[in-house]
Amino acid sequence: MTELLRKTAAELGELIAGREVSAAEVAQAHLDRIAEVEPKVNAFLHVNAETVLAQARAVDERIARGERLGPLAGVPVAHKDVFTTKDMPTTAGSKILEGWIPPYDATVTSRLREAGLVILGKTNLDEFAMGSSTENSAYGPTHNPWDLSRIPGGSSGGASAAVAAYEAPLSTGTDTGGSIRQPAAVTGIVGMKPTYGGSSRYGVIAFASSLDTPGPFARNVLDAALLHEAFSGHDVMDSTSIHAEVPAVVEAARQADIAGLRVGVVKEFGGEGYQPGVLARFREAVDLLESLGAKVVEVSCPSFAYALPAYYLIAPSECSSNLARFDAMRYGLRVGDDGTRSAEEVMALTRAAGFGPEVKRRIMLGTYALSSGYYDAYYGQAQKVRTLISRDFDAAFHQVDVLVSPTTPTTAFPIGERADDPMAMYLADLCTIPTNLAGNAAISVPCGLADEDGLPVGLQIMAPVLGDDRCYRVGAAVERALEDRWGGPLLAKAPAL
Amino acid sequence: MSAITRDEVAHLARLSRLALADEELDHFAAQLDQIVGAVARVAEVAADDIPPSSHALPLTNVFRPDEVRRSLTPEQALSGAPAVEDDRFRVPRILGEEA
Numbered sequence: 001m002t003e004l005l006r007k008t009a010a011e012l013g014e015l016i017a018g019r020e021v022s023a024a025e026v027a028q029a030h031l032d033r034i035a036e037v038e039p040k041v042n043a044f045l046h047v048n049a050e051t052v053l054a055q056a057r058a059v060d061e062r063i064a065r066g067e068r069l070g071p072l073a074g075v076p077v078a079h080k081d082v083f084t085t086k087d088m089p090t091t092a093g094s095k096i097l098e099g100w101i102p103p104y105d106a107t108v109t110s111r112l113r114e115a116g117l118v119i120l121g122k123t124n125l126d127e128f129a130m131g132s133s134t135e136n137s138a139y140g141p142t143h144n145p146w147d148l149s150r151i152p153g154g155s156s157g158g159a160s161a162a163v164a165a166y167e168a169p170l171s172t173g174t175d176t177g178g179s180i181r182q183p184a185a186v187t188g189i190v191g192m193k194p195t196y197g198g199s200s201r202y203g204v205i206a207f208a209s210s211l212d213t214p215g216p217f218a219r220n221v222l223d224a225a226l227l228h229e230a231f232s233g234h235d236v237m238d239s240t241s242i243h244a245e246v247p248a249v250v251e252a253a254r255q256a257d258i259a260g261l262r263v264g265v266v267k268e269f270g271g272e273g274y275q276p277g278v279l280a281r282f283r284e285a286v287d288l289l290e291s292l293g294a295k296v297v298e299v300s301c302p303s304f305a306y307a308l309p310a311y312y313l314i315a316p317s318e319c320s321s322n323l324a325r326f327d328a329m330r331y332g333l334r335v336g337d338d339g340t341r342s343a344e345e346v347m348a349l350t351r352a353a354g355f356g357p358e359v360k361r362r363i364m365l366g367t368y369a370l371s372s373g374y375y376d377a378y379y380g381q382a383q384k385v386r387t388l389i390s391r392d393f394d395a396a397f398h399q400v401d402v403l404v405s406p407t408t409p410t411t412a413f414p415i416g417e418r419a420d421d422p423m424a425m426y427l428a429d430l431c432t433i434p435t436n437l438a439g440n441a442a443i444s445v446p447c448g449l450a451d452e453d454g455l456p457v458g459l460q461i462m463a464p465v466l467g468d469d470r471c472y473r474v475g476a477a478v479e480r481a482l483e484d485r486w487g488g489p490l491l492a493k494a495p496a497l
Numbered sequence: 498m499s500a501i502t503r504d505e506v507a508h509l510a511r512l513s514r515l516a517l518a519d520e521e522l523d524h525f526a527a528q529l530d531q532i533v534g535a536v537a538r539v540a541e542v543a544a545d546d547i548p549p550s551s552h553a554l555p556l557t558n559v560f561r562p563d564e565v566r567r568s569l570t571p572e573q574a575l576s577g578a579p580a581v582e583d584d585r586f587r588v589p590r591i592l593g594e595e596a
Contacts, residue, residue: 103573196553210552239559240552309536320513327514329588331577343589348516355515361525364509365532368501371512381539383549388542390550422528423535439553465554 001166004029009075009169009223016074017063023074027056027118030076034120034167037497042142043152043162045081046089047121052076055118062116072230073116078168080159081122082129083109083214084203088119092205093127093137093155096326096333096354106203107238108172108214111231120168123158127356128323129174129207131155132182132428135419136358143415144187146455146494150412153183153428156217160187163217165497170227171217176207177311178408178432180215181444185407185458188446188490190224190475191217193432195465196439197242199228200235208318209240211436219491221445221476225253228468244466247441252469256476263289263474264299264400269431275410277450281457282406285447285478289404292477299400301392306385307434312426313369313382314437320366323359326351361422390438397464402474405431407444407458431460440464443471445478446490456490500533501526 004026007015015021031049038044059074084090084102091097105113112119126136134142134157142157144150145165152161156173160183163171173180175193184191192215199214206212216227228249235241265286270279290296328334328350329343336349355363369378396403409430418424435442444458459478463470483489503526510517510525517525571584580587 100577103569103576197556236561240554240556242554303542306539306542309538312532312536313539328579330586332579334579337580337589341589343591344514345516346589348514351514352516360515360517360521361528361532363513363515364506364525365529367509367513368505368529368533377540378536380549381542381544382536383551384544384547385539385542386550387547388544390553423531437553
């Protein structure tokens, strides 16, 4: 592997800006790596080398003309295939959108372009971002670079695997119930779910609109902060976008000082269903925070016990409504239109052929939860639980500055193990879901390898709404201390591909 | 007792515009029954006096100035259409023969 691939995004940005290396050379090194490892990893659904090199050369020309670009200009990024891109197909991992080229760019896409990032291609995901393993992709599973027989997490599993396999220094994801933090945790990298509304949903193919949040993946905390800053901020095209400054995430990642910080350990996370090796690394991370000068207390959030059932009513309800747009009329697949069938019959045949099992399950579950007679008991009650979860967070953040927990109850599980057991699969998001329901910020940073299987464990750091900078400050402090202990990044311990 | 029957799943599939095969109905009925049974736990929470949250943030309607701006051309808007006729989306018949 060339040394260029091992560089951080921040380093690459400086080298390119200083014209010590061209964006085109950096892009080519990553394209070569993709060609080498993709047969094993399958992180990408689409890569077009010509488009990549054309973007990189355009950045080199802008730099040569003396244009001042952002700190990530010329740095490659892998883009989750749920963001629309007008020069690349966008499938959301579904057969119903196979071959579709959107007529417009998502706001995140256009901001990546404006900042001079080079989009390497589109990454694999669970169909419509519904899943925790990337096995629900219609285009085959992605493999975890630590152990190719295991899942890379999901739904942004292509994004996590691409970064962990050194195919890209950065990638984008979306987090609806944990779809950035869980894949980051199980592949030993950093993944951040910003405050809801802090990053634009315009051009993100919708799953659950009140929860969907775009965010960054990187191999270190500072790089994640740089990408976060590059694509976040208010967007007039998204009516739920927050009208506020982007929190000072890059500054926080550079400071990494947590002396005097109050840290709460969520009492409700742990015990049955948690892998011992995960809990062991988590407890060590808490001790580490204390040794770095933080004040650690235990905090109780009793309603978190109901977050998972509430989420699996709210998210499917929103998805059943959002996915009604796939009606075979305006774009995407159309099946059975032989002149004899009505529009409604064609619609039902197309949706049956174009959606995979998990998407069908969730559409029907949502339709059920929203139907008259059940609405109050299911969707209505789940919305009340959502209020209680927000109140638990509010009360906790009166006592402490951040909350911590394991990101996931277990390390990466084997591909196929939970594929036909939806409830077992849903448990992967046990610790990440409360943050989506309350809309606050949370990050996952690597905190070691579990003793049982030698696979990565993630530490989740949760902060209040618009407290994104705290996630980066604490994450960077933990990273610095652990990398001193390990003698380098955790990812250096991953087997060669 | 089943939380959800096979007939109910068939009804949900119709409402959801999903033309499912018989085997799929059997498979989904068992799984949805298990899932509905699990998520029904939200009923255990005493929440009579709790207001529902449809959203994480207290946002109200957001308006922008009503300005004319450039949008997609008909060609762009139709670029992904399964069938096009005279600058329009061509769709299967919507009304019955006698209508």
